[in-house]
Amino acid sequence: MHRRTLLATASALAATLAAPAFAQDEPLKIGFIYVGPVGDGGWTYQHDLGRQAIEAEYGDRVETTFIESVPEGADAERALTQLALAGNDLIFATSFGFMDPVMNVAARFPDVKFEHATGYKRSENVATYDARFYEGRAVIGTIAGRMTESDIIGYIGSFPIPEVIQGINSSFIHARKVNPDVEMRVVWAYSWFDPAKEADAAAALLAEGVDVILQHTDSTAPLAQAQAAGAIGFGQASDMAAFKPSPRVASIIDEWSPYYIKRVGAMLDGTWESGASWAGIGDGEVVIGEITEAVPAEVKAEAEALRDAIGAGEYHPFTGPLNKADGSVWLAEGETASDEDLQSMNFYVEGITAQIPQ
Structure with missing residues (x-):
């Protein structure tokens, strides 16, 4: 050259x-x-x-x-x-x-x-x-919290690294903001892309009463499992539009x-x-894909308002008061997490009872 x-x-x-x-x-x-x-x-x-x-x-x-x-x-x-x-x-x-x-x-x-x-x-x-990605998780977590009927939402994790833990925490925080009764179950696939493992993880969550599945893995297998069980889910990384209008009711698109x-x-x-x-x-790097007609109009409006507030810099998904899962104070009222905090995140927030694998 x-x-x-x-x-x-x-x-x-x-x-x-x-x-x-x-x-x-x-x-x-x-x-x-x-x-x-x-x-x-x-x-x-x-x-x-x-x-x-x-x-x-x-x-x-x-x-x-x-x-x-x-x-x-x-x-x-x-x-x-x-x-x-x-x-x-x-x-x-x-x-x-x-x-x-x-x-x-x-x-x-x-x-x-x-x-x-x-x-x-x-x-x-x-x-x-x-x-x-945690910004998009806040939006779909809001939809999950509003739409669950069992009050149990599930999350399929790939690997227990800060990026994924951010997503779990952000989803749960915003689901619980709109539904204080929400519980979260977490299953780890230990893979970014393995349709068989992802399907098994989704099946395990559904067996625990989960009716909304979120994922930080790359295939459409969890959506296929959700569809068969009458549950809902979200497109991950791309729109996964083949599963519209349900079970894929919205998506996080990486642009x-x-x-x-x-x-x-x-x-x-x-x-x-x-x-x-x-x-x-x-x-414009994290995009919320179409929120379909399977989502009630008022829930769609709430999710879009949150998306817009985050995009305008008016709201940070990690804003206190927030405690860690062990009950210790993490963020005080009105305090927001620094990028350094997020990039080293190795804990769940209060209310998630699962353990992070070591």
């Missing part, structure tokens, strides 16, 4: 700095690794829409490729190395468990830029990006396209820098 070359004279230097970072007769090569298949209908599907948006935006100025269904761990390091050796200038790693493999491979390929989704480790050639287009643009014009991005509803 042709890089800009600094020249000795001031005039030549100025001309060089004004030139594009990459020669236009040679496309910027961009690689992606995905934890699931592109047809998962959820997380990976949505990231791949972002990849396609890059191609639509920049045309023949870019060339993208992807490796799907990459397990977290040693396989991820091999896939990242493969993409780097293939000449990719920018590589997006789209799952939390890719974090250490990204750091290891980035150290070996300092001229390649890496972007890691939902991680927190960075270096000169590694940036991170995330979405404030990665604007971020991907922006970061590729920075590579093309030579302004890419390492950093951290954590965007939410107000930024």
Whole structure:
């Protein structure tokens, strides 16, 4: 790949700095690794829409490729190395468990830029990006609290990391705000995408009397289980529109396209820098999908008002008074959680009686 070359004279230097970072007769090569298949209908599907948006935006100025269904761990390091050796200038790693493999491979390929989704480790050639999923969980938690008839809602977790614990807590807080009798059951799938495990988790929750299922896993299997049992659920990561109007009564959509287009643009014009991005509803990165007619009009209006207040910065989903599950004070009246608090969250809020696996 042709890089800009600094020249000795001031005039030549100025001309060089004004030139594009990459020669236009040679496309910027961009690689992606995905934890699931592109047809998962959820997380990976949505990231791949972002990849396609890059191609639509920049045309023949870019060339993208992807490796799907990459397990977290040693396989991820091999896939990242493969993409780097293939000449990719920018590589997006789209799952939390890719974090250490990204750091290891980035150290070996300092001229390649890496972007890691939902991680927190960075270096000169590694940036991170995330979405404030907990904002969307507040909205669907409100719907769940209003619509449960058994007063028992369920949550399928992937792995007990801060991102998922934030979602469980935010969902429960807002379900209980509108329904003080709500209880929450949590089942862990220990996978981001495994339809069989997700179906089993949903079945276990339904057997406990759950009639509303929320999930932080990537397949539509929980919605299929909810449909068979007459329960309701929500689209996760993508709209999962095939299950409208019920059991999928709303959804949290991860809209990665604007971020991907922006970061590729920075590579093309030579302004890419390492950093951290954590965007939410107000930024258009977390989107609440259509709330269907299966939801009563007054509940829909309440959920949309909450969405709008969060998006406008008028309300934070973690606003005190809030206690931890052990009864100790976490946030005082009117106090809001800091990003640092959220990014290290390892506890449930008061009212959730489940235990977080260690």
